[in-house]
Amino acid sequence: MPWVFACCLAFHAALATSRGWSEEAAATTPPPAAAAKSPEPPKPLLEQEPFDLILLDSANGDKQLKVVPMMDGKRKSPFAVDLAAKYRVRPLDKEGVEFEVDGKHIVRIELFEEQLLKEARRLIAANDFDGAFKYILLLQANYPELPGLNDTIKEFLYLDAFQLTRNKQFSEAMGIVEDLFRMQRDYRYNETAQPLPEFLGRLIDKLMSGYVEQGNFWVARTLLNRLSSEYGNDRPPTVDNWKEQLSQMAIQKRDEARKQMEAEQFHEALVSIRQMFNIWPDAQGGAELRAELARRYPLVTVGVLQSVRIPDAQRLDDWAARRTGRLLNRDMIEFHGAGPEGGQYDFQSGSIEHSEDRRTMILRINRVTEDSSAATAFDVANRLLDYANATSPSYSEAWAALISAIQVRGTQEVDVQLRRPHVLPEAVLRVAQRPAPVTGDSLPAGNGRFAMAVRTDAEVRFVVKGFRVGGKLAEITERRFSDGQQALAALHRGDVDMVERIPPAEAVRIRKEAKETDIQVQPYTLPTVHMLVINSSKNPFLAQRDFRRAIEFAVDRQTILTQEILAGTEVPGCQLVSGPFPVGASDSDPLGYAYDARIRPRPYDPRLAKLLSTVAQKQVADLALKRGDAAPKLAPLVLGFPDFDTARITCQAAAAYLKAIGLECALKQFPPGETRDSKGECDLVFTEIAVWEPAVDASRLLGLGGPAECDSPYVQQALRRLDAAQNWGEVRERLLQVHRSVHEEAAVIPLWQMVDFLAYHKRLTDVGDNLVWLYQNVDQWRISNEAKN
């Protein structure tokens, strides 16, 4: 069973690595000066040159001769000395010398491997298992047939496991005991020692108790299942005891859930059912109960990384606001994906047409909206006028600048006259269907199908208004996790049905394993762009474009993306960018129409960054001198970021790079739900932007009041020219100019384009394809009623 030994020893190798080879570290540490003069301790046998030991008789003074190993290839332990033979040997310490030893004077010959084994035993007896392990490893590799080696290994495993158990390292001990169990199930160290099956059982108890106490039932079940399948009928009896115990716990939860359902506490019932499945999925009646709950109150739990403060589907810089805005509010015109010429839009109350000269937009009202209200032409027209009213809270300067007149024709048609032809006036018109009613509650209300029922730091619950039994969906609960890995673990456990965003590296891995799991992964169809937005009004250094460029050259964005964010995994679509617009998922992706591929991202060049930083600081000092003021001091840059892991990792890494060129940074994490620097305390802010219609979103992003507001007159001029574009050719050409202007100004520090992925359990169906945002197809979602896991 050499493979068993190999496995054991491999496990030990891992264990030894985890313990840390302090002995090796100590061996490489130079001795202190005071001890320099003392004689060096003898090398361990393992590190010495191999030798055989010949023990001579008393006539020769009981001498021990160390000789070069004899008879290579014909060695057999124990060495049978032929008294009549004369053995030609070479002393170890005298090179080139050979002499004969008469067999009749030889008491014994200890082969080197026997010495190693003896030393191993000595170390085992001294509880030096790490030391012993090296000898065993060597012996197993080179002398697998050495008599006594197997027993020594078993002894080693047993005693090592015993010591680990005493040190409460049950998991490690368990592995070793299992190895021993596979070697010899009835092994017993000595008469007084516990039989191995009992030892194993005790360890299983310790481990299972710990897992149950921590609520780590998935690991507990995995352990029991493995033990059952591996040992079959030879499994320790405690395995069955534990299975029964878990089953009872699950049944308790089942009963609790049933009571809660009877009391129509459906949310609580689902929590109990989830706990039941987590403890023991095969609990009797559990699957049926869950199916019944899914039928009476279909509830979907979504793991989210960012909580929402104010739902708003039009926010460019707030993922959570966009996500939840769609639930609470339905906009008059909604974006639902990229098309061959800009985005594709849906008018909730009917359809949109354009005149040939694109100076008239015709809205035909012929559909009942989601809140069952039938908007009339007058309703729509009033809303459009309100949108152009400078005193209205819904005022849109872009819309006001575009329209010249609105006419109502009958009850079902509204004609909007434009001041100039526009390629996508509906993109300018993304506004709420009607103003959200003002209530005395702290929870935002809207005209969508869902209402926010509960909001805590840990979760937010959205309930379907007027739900009736039999409906597809009753509630969506969003549960917040601090990072994607935790959320994914919850998905695997069944604590959530869906995770809105998982780490891209994990997404790639899970997709490869798709057939083996119940988890479905798909990308969002439109990427986001990550960037550092600059607050140049606060800091005179950041007002210098040389300083801003210095920051861009100083940060190795490629390494941060590939190593820190993507963990070395190649994820198509995730790449550096040189401007504020997405590149698109591929070369043929129409979304990339705003991106000028000729502009390369500024490379990582810390020397140049340092030089530019110095130049900029001198410029600031010179300007102050000319004004007669004292030169401002360069304070640490405050780098703000929202509360999710990608932002945190990026900013921590960026701060380290900036520090390397002499720019100190202070990090500031925003409260949950915040994505902007509301207090104006930050110099740089990590921002995640969804620019899905660059022809219109460029101004919303970079214009006055936008999340990446840029006061450069050149960028603003480029934006004005873009707003005045009358056909797609002009739009494209002017967007490229915007890109160039932003790049030249270093108005933002572009990071990368990110493709995001969502993951969900297969029991959640009709989630939809080519999703722009999570709840795009929420009206069709269905949680499976199948009575299985």
Added chain:
Amino acid sequence: MPCNKMGWIVVFAAALAAARDACGAAGEWEYTPYRIHIWLALAPAPGLNTIVRDEITATIRRRAEVEFRAAWEVSVSEPPPVLAAEMTADLDRLTVAEIAQAAEARLNDDKLICVTVDASPFEMRVRARELDTHTRLWGPTIEHSVRNPEQLGATTYACLLDAFAPIARIELGETRTATVRLRAGGLALEDKSAARISIGDVLVPILRTNDRFGKPLPDRTAEIPWTLLQVTGADRTNRNLLSCNVYSGMRAPLRGKSSGRRERYAVKARITRNRTEVKVQVRPLKADQVPVPLAGLEVYSRVPAPEEPRQQTAEEAKADEKKNPPEFVGVTDWRGTINITPAAQSPLRLVYIKSGDQLLARLPLAPGRELEQVAEVPDDGPRLQAEGYIKGLNSELLDLVSQRQIIALRFRKRLSDKKFDEAQKLLDELRSLKSRGDIQRDLDEQMHRQIPSPYASVQARIDKLYSDTRSMLNKYLDSDLPNQLMQELRKARGEIPSTTPDSPPAKGPATSRSQWKSGSRQPA
């Protein structure tokens, strides 16, 4: 020239008469009262009857007597019937031509103040509007309301007082200063009198062009655009002669003297609103050109210092700016407009309109005097576009020059350490950077894309931007650096001999003894 004594006497007498006329004219201007005529029109509403009219009239007379004493000569009457209805319906529609037709004599007064009184069940509304007959220009319509009928007279008086604006005559105008003579100043003895103009007050200069009979030509009297005066002091000998600073967006708008055909007046600015909307649009090149608003222009403003404006050097201007820096007001919106509010320190503000680094206009403004004022400037868009591109190119150039220098330093260090392979890599890296030729090509392409400007001055600035950039390219971007470094590398490697300019000339061809012996005279 007259030859005899009588002739000289005649000439002298004529000159004396002319001087007396001038003094007489000035004296009449200063020492005769304002002839104020008030048309009082009451709407046909319950409670507004002749008794009310009489009470209002009496109040006006009484209060004017107290306030203005001799400076005002007030008369009150009903308007001509043909104008009364229009007045009460919409006071803003009344025109000078209508008045001239219905009551031309009234245009001989100094001021005609049209007052209407209307009543609703809840309040009475008084409106007043002044027509200055010297300039033939209307003032703003002032509106007051009152609920207590007993206060109607006082309210009416207060309304017409707000509508009244004292007038001065511009006696002398220079580029940056002017002297004005206050109407009825000799009779308005109290400093607080509403007929007086004080230090710090803002005056609106008006140019009136007359026919040969001295009558104002229709539509030839107007405010001098974007020009305001601010009173800085009074003459020591005559407090009715006021010194003013001239602030204007035009050059020398008041130079020269008035004449019979050209009269210049200055009316005190009335601030009746809490803001003025300034609209900036493209200065048209043709008369029928549709106005194009200019969005995105940066607007600054400051309150001018009371000292006389003067020609300043750049350093003086900067020192001034430091003492009294312009305040950023905002950026013009998509309609080219921006609101300017009155300053607490002064009714006058200087407004600066900038496009990028270029100052497009420096205009005086009395915020609140007008609801809207339009400023026309050349379309600076093409120049701004060029400036943006050039600045970007400068940044790129800085990066490039820096990178080249850094690589060159590192390259030479490698040479000195004899790490020739690494030096070669650095040289390759240097070659991969953009060259001067690449940038010049980019510059040429951009010049082709550049939008030309129809304004010669703007186009000249654009051309200068590009030519300065070319010069800078040639100056800072040495195209020979890669070759230089390559030569250094080859020398360091020994591929080419290193010779110095002062090294002795090479000796003649060396011949070896063997070659000599063989008879070969060819150099080794």
